[in-house]
Amino acid sequence: MTGSDVSERVRALIANNLDVPLEQVRPEASFINDLQADSLAIVELVLALEEEFGVEIPDEATDKIRAVQDAIDYIVARVPAKS
C-alpha cells in the first residue's frame, strides 16, 4: 500500500462518512466550512478513521484535524506504506 493509496482511502472514507461527493473532498477543504461537518460529525469521522486504519487518534490530535489534508497527513504518517 503506497502513501497515495492511503490518502485515497482517507478521502473515500471522508466522502462516505460526511455524505459528500468525493470530488468535494479536496486536500484544502475544511471540514466545518466546506464540508458542512459539525463537531460531532468530526468526532464520528475520527472514530471511523481509527477503526479503518487501526490507529488511536487522541483528542489533542483531533482538535488539529481541520482540513482533509490534516487527516491524510495524520494517517499517512502512522500507517506503514507497503509495496
Added chain:
Amino acid sequence: MFDLSGRVALVTGASRGIGRATAVALASQGAWVAVNYATNAAAAEETLAAMRAAGGDGELLPFDVSDAAAVTAAVEGLVQRKGPMAIAVANAGVNVDALLLRAQEEDFDRMLATNVKGTLFLAKAAVRSMMKARFGRIIAVSSVVGAMGNAGQTMYAASKSALVGMARSIAREYGSRGVTCNVVSPGYVETDMTAGMTDEVRKKLIEMTPAGRIGRPEDVAAAVVYLASAEAAWVTGQVLGVNGGLRM
C-alpha cells in the same frame, strides 16, 4: 408493538429491585440483556434465571459503574461479543438518607459517584456504538425525589435531578444519530431501597397517590421497555414520571 428482538441491552444495578424487573421485562420482549451488578452475584443469578423463565436470555456482567475504565472495558467487550449496544439503562443507584445538618461528604461522594458519574460513564461508553449503528436508547433511572425534593434526602435528590440535565444534553447531542436519551422517574416503589420506610410514612404516601398504592418494580420496567422500543423514536429528552400520580 415494543418488540425488542435482536437488540443488545445492558442494565446496571440489575441484581435487585427496579433493575431486575427492567432486565426481565426487556428480555421478555426479546432483547438480549447483560445483567450488571456490583457485589451481589447470587441476586444477579436470580435475575438471569427470571429472564430465562420469561423466555429471554443474557449474561451476568459485573462491574462498578463508578469506575470509568471498568465501564468502558465492559461495554467494549460486550459490543465485540454481541454486536452494537442498542439499549443502555443506567439504573444502578445508592442512597444514604440524612438531614442536611448531618450530611456527610463521603456519603454524598458515594451517591455522586454511582448515581451521577455512573450514568455518565455508561452513556459515554454506549453512545459510541449506538451512534455508529444509528440506533440507541439511553434511559436513566431518576426518582420523583429529584423533582419534588424530600426532607432527609437532600443529597440523594441532588444526585437524581442531575440526571435530567445530563439526559437532555445527550438527547440534543445525539438526536441526529438515531439515539434517544430519556429519564424514567419512579415514585415510591417496593424495593430493598424503600424497605426501611415506616408504616406511617407509607400510609401517608398512599393517601397522596391518586392510584392508591405504592409502585411495583414492574410498573417502572414497563416504562423503560416503551422508551427502549423502536416505536419511541420521537420521544427524547423527556422525563417520564411513573409514580401513580404522586407528582404531575
